[in-house]
Amino acid sequence: YFQVFKPVIQYVMEFFQPTAIVLQCGADSLDNDRLGCFSLSTKGHGECVKFVRDLNVPLLAVGGGGYTLRNVARCWTYETSLLVNEPISSELPYTEYLEYFAPDFQLHPEVITRQENANSKQYLEVITRHVYDNLKMIEHSPSVQMQDVPGDLIAER
Template structure:
């Protein structure tokens, strides 16, 4: 998860002009206290002692779980959808025993593929039984096969669970030609999943995830930013400081160069879809959650704006000027780190 990856994505978003269609909010730096909302004190203390000599693994702090915990202060039911090539094991484990969060993960499943979890029979337990949905897929799945299972599964989930908010993890390692992935999705195919979820018109938090071929991650998340904004953009990439990374085609949607045969038969995908449907039928109705008064923001270190907003009279309309105070000023929107890293080498280890 190299920070340089974000600089390249940021550059594309800026040079396409997409930032002009957004309201940009400045987050504050998370503290150890924030991270301990989910993780143990001992674990966070250990992470603070990590050095380049003893670092291993993919993700250390489950920011998505912390975000969902915050959403649960405001929403009765939160749906988590994961289209990363790896199983969304951390979020599933966090909410395995509750019916307020349904986790749905589409991933490669096999004995030798990290993390080795995500069998279709992992369905949750206790109050969360049937609220964990797993769609284990085989290598080489293409756009059409992915749609065959993604769209009906999500449609069923929406009908049975009736979420009031959605968190969509757009891991780009499910794209064709990812260094660690084994799927064959195109950027358009990946984006079609984002668009499908967007069109339910339910409050949506879209986040990144895996993705280990830098140029493809940048293309994918830039394109999906345009979809979320409903702002068409050209297939020809605009000039930017990382343009050489996208040679030789310099396009947003490169051709898919399938490396392996699609091992997912139509019958296999139909069987998975049927299994998911049968489990979801066990949820007789969407869970009834008594909503409480929403507590105030407990995060230390948050700026004074949150306190100001909390103190406002709820019966008085907030003026546009006051709302704009929470938005990032245009001159604060920087255009990425001007580092001199050479283009991504597809033969280099991740």
């Protein structure tokens, strides 16, 4: 996942040169989600968040999808800790909700692969190049200012 995410996001950043990012941190791509089929761990998902955080562009991270609530809670807890640079324990603290995180009671549950990864490195490189080619065909929206607007030379009264 990260093998495609990182180069695509780097290219998007170079292409659009945004001055701010809104990052939707949906958890439905996680392995333990009812709909997730990427075999993506919370740590892998978090690597993507850290990568975007480290671009040093103002960032607003928001929640998103997720169909297994305990995994959404794990994901957002972990990613919040990454965004504020505050390490946290993998062992979940005792609360009235701890039973929902059985049987492991861990922030990072074991990833159980439900399907074999049939994506070769070469195939992922082809996909990445295809995304690059598609991005080259996108024109900037005329309603979106793609560069900073200089201030007025004459001060308003």
